[in-house]
Amino acid sequence: MDAPLLSVKDVSIAYKVGALDIVAVSNARFDVPQGSIVGLVGESGCGKTTMARALTRVIADNARIKAGQMQFAGQDIVSLSEKDMNSLRWRDIAFIPQSAMNSLDPVYRVEYQIVEVLRDRGGLSKSAARKRAVELFEMVGIDPGRLRDFPHQFSGGMRQRAAIALALALEPKLVVADEPVTALDVIIQRQILDQLRSLQRELGLSVIMVTHDISVVAYICDRTVVMYAGKVVEDCDTATLLNEPLHPYTMGLKNAFPDLHSAGTGILTPIAGSPPDLANPPPGCRFAARCPFATDQCRVEEPMLTEDAPGHFVACHRAVEAAALREEAKQPGTWGTAA
Numbered sequence: 318m319d320a321p322l323l324s325v326k327d328v329s330i331a332y333k334v335g336a337l338d339i340v341a342v343s344n345a346r347f348d349v350p351q352g353s354i355v356g357l358v359g360e361s362g363c364g365k366t367t368m369a370r371a372l373t374r375v376i377a378d379n380a381r382i383k384a385g386q387m388q389f390a391g392q393d394i395v396s397l398s399e400k401d402m403n404s405l406r407w408r409d410i411a412f413i414p415q416s417a418m419n420s421l422d423p424v425y426r427v428e429y430q431i432v433e434v435l436r437d438r439g440g441l442s443k444s445a446a447r448k449r450a451v452e453l454f455e456m457v458g459i460d461p462g463r464l465r466d467f468p469h470q471f472s473g474g475m476r477q478r479a480a481i482a483l484a485l486a487l488e489p490k491l492v493v494a495d496e497p498v499t500a501l502d503v504i505i506q507r508q509i510l511d512q513l514r515s516l517q518r519e520l521g522l523s524v525i526m527v528t529h530d531i532s533v534v535a536y537i538c539d540r541t542v543v544m545y546a547g548k549v550v551e552d553c554d555t556a557t558l559l560n561e562p563l564h565p566y567t568m569g570l571k572n573a574f575p576d577l578h579s580a581g582t583g584i585l586t587p588i589a590g591s592p593p594d595l596a597n598p599p600p601g602c603r604f605a606a607r608c609p610f611a612t613d614q615c616r617v618e619e620p621m622l623t624e625d626a627p628g629h630f631v632a633c634h635r636a637v638e639a640a641a642l643r644e645e646a647k648q649p650g651t652w653g654t655a656a
């Protein structure tokens with residue numbers, strides 16, 4: 318088997334707020350195989366964006382990567398000099414933010430912005446960059462006649478496509494997309510995800526798709542990493558994750574989202590309660606207070622992420638009983654009773 322394009326190993330990232338250390342990502346580990354789409358999924362605040370941004374090393378001033386390695390194509394992103402990291406950005410690792418307005422500047426025409434990236438970062442001449450901008454717009458399904466528009470003249474879906482075009486400008490190996498379709502309606506979401514999928518196949522890209530929505534993961538991701546309160550709790554291929562999840566949190570997430578394929582008529586069951594305070598996380602399993610299956614052991618002893626079956630990682634003391642727990646998890650009453 319090929320070496321993964323990216324290998325995240327025991328990464329911890331903390332924010333300093335006054336005297337507090339908020340450990341937003343704690344000992345995260347996962348791989349991104351070459352040419353695959355890997356979902357990073359979990360509720361708001363679980364550390365997905367922090368993890369994703371750390372891959373480009375564009376993190377908040379008060380954030381620090383405290384430990385771990387991020388091996389990307391043989392280089393450790395954590396220990397690269399700022400100069401080397403800068404040459405990796407755009408060219409090897411590109412970022413698509415949640416709001417395209419974070420990558421498109423409202424005061425410049427879209428063409429100018431794409432051409433600037435191609436000239437500055439890619440060393441293209443002005444005429445070659447203009448030609449490439451036309452190709453990129455065609456690639457993401459926007460009429461190149463719209464290149465001279467300003468971002469505000471685009472619909473939300475077009476802006477997001479333009480942000481994808483910008484990210485793909487220099488043919489990166491890895492695209493990190495942070496909730497790229499969250500702000501859009503479901504039909505446009507599907508169109509953009511389909512487009513991203515076909516571009517990913519065509520160009521042999523690897524993609525990290527950050528999302529809180531497990532239906533997005535189901536729709537597009539080959540593998541999925543589930544995060545809870547800064548920890549990776551499950552990581553496996555998406556079909557297994559959806560059909561035979563081992564972690565109760567994954568079981569709960571599945572009940573909580575509509576299916577992107579369906580009209581969304583199924584009954585949704587939220588997971589009662591909220592995640593713990595990351596400045597003062599509880600001992601044991603961080604999900605225990607909301608887990609309908611938690612035992613005394615779960616409340617005191619932290620479960621380690623272990624490989625339960627080849628390529629299937631889980632951090633749960635009760636993983637061996639998962640088949641029975643999955644049946645219980647399907648009952649809506651199971652989820653309202655967490656302490």
Ligand SMILES: Nc1ncnc2c1ncn2[C@@H]1O[C@H](COP(=O)(O)OP(=O)(O)OP(=O)(O)O)[C@@H](O)[C@H]1O
Pocket residue numbers: 332333334339341359360361362363364365366367368377379529595
């Ligand atoms: N600049 C910051 N300073 C202090 N704490 C922060 C900062 N940015 C994020 N956090 C905290 O870090 C934790 C993880 O946030 P992060 O944005 O990575 O989560 P997320 O899963 O991407 O959530 P969302 O989907 O809401 O963006 C949260 O508790 C958040 O409040």
